[in-house]
Amino acid sequence: MRLHPHLLSFVAPLIAVAGCDGCRNDRPYTPYTLDATAPSSSSSSSASSPAAPPSAGATASPAGIGAGDGSPPGPDAGADGGAFTAVQVGTAPPEGGKRWPLDGGRIAEAPAGRSLETGLVVDADGDGARDLLAWARAPDGLRGELVFMSGAPAAPAGARTLAALPAGIAPSGCTPRASLAQISALTVGLAITPSCPDAQQEGASRWLALLRTGAPATPAPPTLALEVRIRGLPGTMSWAIPAGTAPGTMSPAGASASLDLAVATSDRDGDGREDLEIRVTFTAGPEPGSAPSEGQGTAGEVPGSAAGAPGASGAPDAPDAPGATGATGATGASPEASGQPSAEKGPSSAAGAAGTTPRVAPLSVPFWFLDRPSGLARDASQPGAALKALADALLGDAGTKARASEVPARAQAIRKLRSLLCEDAGGSVAVTMSDGPTRCGELDLDKTLGRAETRARGR
Numbered sequence: 001m002r003l004h005p006h007l008l009s010f011v012a013p014l015i016a017v018a019g020c021d022g023c024r025n026d027r028p029y030t031p032y033t034l035d036a037t038a039p040s041s042s043s044s045s046s047a048s049s050p051a052a053p054p055s056a057g058a059t060a061s062p063a064g065i066g067a068g069d070g071s072p073p074g075p076d077a078g079a080d081g082g083a084f085t086a087v088q089v090g091t092a093p094p095e096g097g098k099r100w101p102l103d104g105g106r107i108a109e110a111p112a113g114r115s116l117e118t119g120l121v122v123d124a125d126g127d128g129a130r131d132l133l134a135w136a137r138a139p140d141g142l143r144g145e146l147v148f149m150s151g152a153p154a155a156p157a158g159a160r161t162l163a164a165l166p167a168g169i170a171p172s173g174c175t176p177r178a179s180l181a182q183i184s185a186l187t188v189g190l191a192i193t194p195s196c197p198d199a200q201q202e203g204a205s206r207w208l209a210l211l212r213t214g215a216p217a218t219p220a221p222p223t224l225a226l227e228v229r230i231r232g233l234p235g236t237m238s239w240a241i242p243a244g245t246a247p248g249t250m251s252p253a254g255a256s257a258s259l260d261l262a263v264a265t266s267d268r269d270g271d272g273r274e275d276l277e278i279r280v281t282f283t284a285g286p287e288p289g290s291a292p293s294e295g296q297g298t299a300g301e302v303p304g305s306a307a308g309a310p311g312a313s314g315a316p317d318a319p320d321a322p323g324a325t326g327a328t329g330a331t332g333a334s335p336e337a338s339g340q341p342s343a344e345k346g347p348s349s350a351a352g353a354a355g356t357t358p359r360v361a362p363l364s365v366p367f368w369f370l371d372r373p374s375g376l377a378r379d380a381s382q383p384g385a386a387l388k389a390l391a392d393a394l395l396g397d398a399g400t401k402a403r404a405s406e407v408p409a410r411a412q413a414i415r416k417l418r419s420l421l422c423e424d425a426g427g428s429v430a431v432t433m434s435d436g437p438t439r440c441g442e443l444d445l446d447k448t449l450g451r452a453e454t455r456a457r458g459r
Helices: 198-203 384-397 404-421 445-457
Strands: 032-034 074-077 083-086 099-101 107-109 115-122 131-137 144-149 160-164 175-184 187-195 205-212 223-231 258-266 275-283 363-372 375-379 431-433
Touching: 099 115, 115 175, 131 175, 160 205, 160 223, 175 258, 205 258, 223 258, 223 275, 275 404, 363 384, 363 404, 384 404, 384 445, 404 445
Parallel strands: 032 375
Antiparallel strands: 074 083, 099 107, 115 131, 131 144, 144 160, 175 187, 187 205, 205 223, 223 431, 258 275, 275 363, 363 375
């Protein structure tokens, strides 16, 4: 992956905290929002085409969150022009979770009352020494911290907390799974996904923390850049967005509805800085009382995994990830690769077998975070522009006899996705981010969807 060395710098110091319960770590940096009225070069296109393709060569090797520890990664180019191991997945601790040997005989020890569940040994601050980034969990698994332990010989011993698991992520009885990965030379992600009994799933949340790390050209301590919380709906997450992969295929088969997230990096606006994309894919469930469509399994199953846990088979979940940023070797020519909103058109949206009601085609929209000299900035044009483009496309389909019958269910799915993401939509928001609420603005969405439904009834 050819990345660029000039990234945002985080200037406030990290707190030295060892094993806190429910502590709220100080944020060294909080992203701000780009005004949609003055968009970046990447967001200045029309609502029907809300995205420009990412820079050529901005690729990522896919790996699902929850992929088996030690999965063989693919080679790629790093920010310094040397070899970078794309999507390096965290591994289990070598000494029972209490001690982790580092280079030069240095030993990283777990904070008091914690065990190290998964970790990455990488140069996280750009000083040339390999450090430890690790998830330190409490015995119940419902509390924990993402910690940094320096590998520099002269550095103080002990762990520094970068992010703490928010309270109330999952009810008692749920078992959170942690996945840690280096997704680019300068970005590390941690995902916590609770595994809960069906009766408790609605009260559980998934949590994603994204870090920016230092580099040899720009040494700096690793810092928390963004947190994302997904409430209630099941789904999976991925550390990359492979091109050409149909959106929504990561969704648990047979679930009433699901919300999937994928994270990738690229220089979206061509300014030489690494930007972030979080792509959200919503799959609406079958109509109440209907049987699952062909190809759907029972609730809680995840293709290619055991016991309903994504990636439990030990292999990366790459083939099941929705698409946006190109996979290694991809040109980025697909709608997903260009950042376009997507609604899969295929067997899943056609009439199902007799006696069944198929799912509505999955809907996929992006969030963009652009690296600016003053910091990470959310592009406020998204996901509003992508939602509007989905509605405009539906209005066009409503005029065709072959697709008119799908319009009512697709219109309802677009309304639901807006309510799950947009604070100003008047619904129950499922996705929240640490940089503030998502406001999609006045999109005339209801008007466009209403026109589509009226046009479809006339076919």
